[in-house]
Amino acid sequence: MEEAAFLRQYDPTGYDRPSVAVDCVALGLWEGRLALLLTSRDRPPFAGDWSLPGGFIGIAESPEAAAERVLRDKAGLAGVAPEQVHCFGAVDRDPRMRIITIAYRVLLDPARMAALFLRAGQCLATIDPAGTVSQDGQPLRLAFDHDRIVRLTLDRLRATIDDAAFALLPDRFTLRELQAVHEAVLGRSLNKPAFRRRMLERGVLHGTGDLEAGRAFRPAELYVQRPKG
Numbered sequence: 695m696e697e698a699a700f701l702r703q704y705d706p707t708g709y710d711r712p713s714v715a716v717d718c719v720a721l722g723l724w725e726g727r728l729a730l731l732l733t734s735r736d737r738p739p740f741a742g743d744w745s746l747p748g749g750f751i752g753i754a755e756s757p758e759a760a761a762e763r764v765l766r767d768k769a770g771l772a773g774v775a776p777e778q779v780h781c782f783g784a785v786d787r788d789p790r791m792r793i794i795t796i797a798y799r800v801l802l803d804p805a806r807m808a809a810l811f812l813r814a815g816q817c818l819a820t821i822d823p824a825g826t827v828s829q830d831g832q833p834l835r836l837a838f839d840h841d842r843i844v845r846l847t848l849d850r851l852r853a854t855i856d857d858a859a860f861a862l863l864p865d866r867f868t869l870r871e872l873q874a875v876h877e878a879v880l881g882r883s884l885n886k887p888a889f890r891r892r893m894l895e896r897g898v899l900h901g902t903g904d905l906e907a908g909r910a911f912r913p914a915e916l917y918v919q920r921p922k923g
Contacts, residue, residue: 710792712791712792712793712794713750713791713792713793713794714750714751714757714793714794714795714796715748715749715750715751715760715793715794715795715796716748716749716751716757716760716761716764716795716796716797716798717745717746717747717748717782717795717796717797717798717840717843718746718747718748718761718764718765718769718776718797718798718799718800719746719779719797719798719799719800719843719844719847720747720765720769720771720799720800720802721799721800721801721802721847721851721862722801722802722803722804722806722807722810722862723804723807723862723874723875723878724807724818724820726874726878727820727821727878728820728821728848728878728879729807729818729819729820729821730746730818730819730821730827730844731746731747731769731810731812731816731817731818732744732745732746732816732817732818732819732827732834732836733745733746733747733768733815733816734815734816734817735837736815739788739789739790739837739838740837740838743835743836743837744817744819744827744834744835744836744837744840745836745837745838745840746797746836746840746843746844747764747765747768747769748764748768748795749763749764749768751796757778757796757798758776758778758798761776761796761798762774762776765800769810770810770811770813771800771802771806771810774800774802774806775800776798776799776800777798777799777800778796778797778798779797779798779799779843779846779847779850780796780797780843780846780847780850781794781795781796781797782794782795782796782797782839782842782843783795784839787838787839788838795838795843797843797846797847799847799850799851801851801858801861801862802861802862803861803862803863803864804862804863804864805864817829819834821844821848822881823880823881823882824881825841825844825845825848825849827841827844848879851879852879852880855875855876855879855880856876856893856896857898858879859872859875859876859879860919862875862879863875865918866902866904866916866917866918867916867917867918868906868914868915868916868917869890869893869914869915869917870914872893872917873886873889873890876889897920898919898920899917899918899919899920900917900918900919900920901915901916901917902915902916902917902918903915904916
């Protein structure tokens with residue numbers, strides 16, 4: 695049978711159709727700690743719990759476009775490039791119906807974090823070394839399987855932090871700021887001389903010769919990420 699004839703007679707209702715959604719983990723440093731954006735759910739299921747910004751993928755929309763829309767409409771983040779983390783498809787992850795979600799992460803530099811406008815029902819929550827999400831020292835209960843999404847996103851960020859750290863920094867930064875990002879993500883202190891030696895030996899940093907402003911005593915040199923290629 696020719697393909698055109700096959701498609702004309704094909705019955706798409708012959709198979710179940712699960713719904714597909716996106717959930718976005720927007721991460722940045724806030725007051726020296728790793729933080730993410732959450733929204734309080736105002737309706738069932740999980741009314742009163744906190745959730746990641748998310749939404750269903752439109753029938754004519756790609757997953758990437760849906761993630762960009764969610765970040766723009768629900769987090770006020772435009773012009774960002776969400777990066778796919780993982781697909782979460784446990785049969786019972788949503789009590790309403792069969793919903794598969796694709797998790798995306800976006801890493802926010804200090805300027806974007808400072809400009810982040812929290813709407814009613816939103817908060818910036820911190821993530822501790824174990825992946826627990828808290829606000830003002832109190833653990834938050836996350837809806838659906840969003841705690842698992844956050845933990846897996848954190849694990850994958852930690853695995854690539856040597857490269858991913860630059861997305862959490864301004865364009866020009868000190869080695870002290872670079873180490874602070876690593877420590878916030880990894881959840882542990884690092885040996886200063888060993889860390890600086892390792893970063894400089896990787897060949898990905900370029901010293902600008904300029905010094906940071908606003909420090910009266912021994913201002914540090916500013917670095918930029920060396921272009922690839």
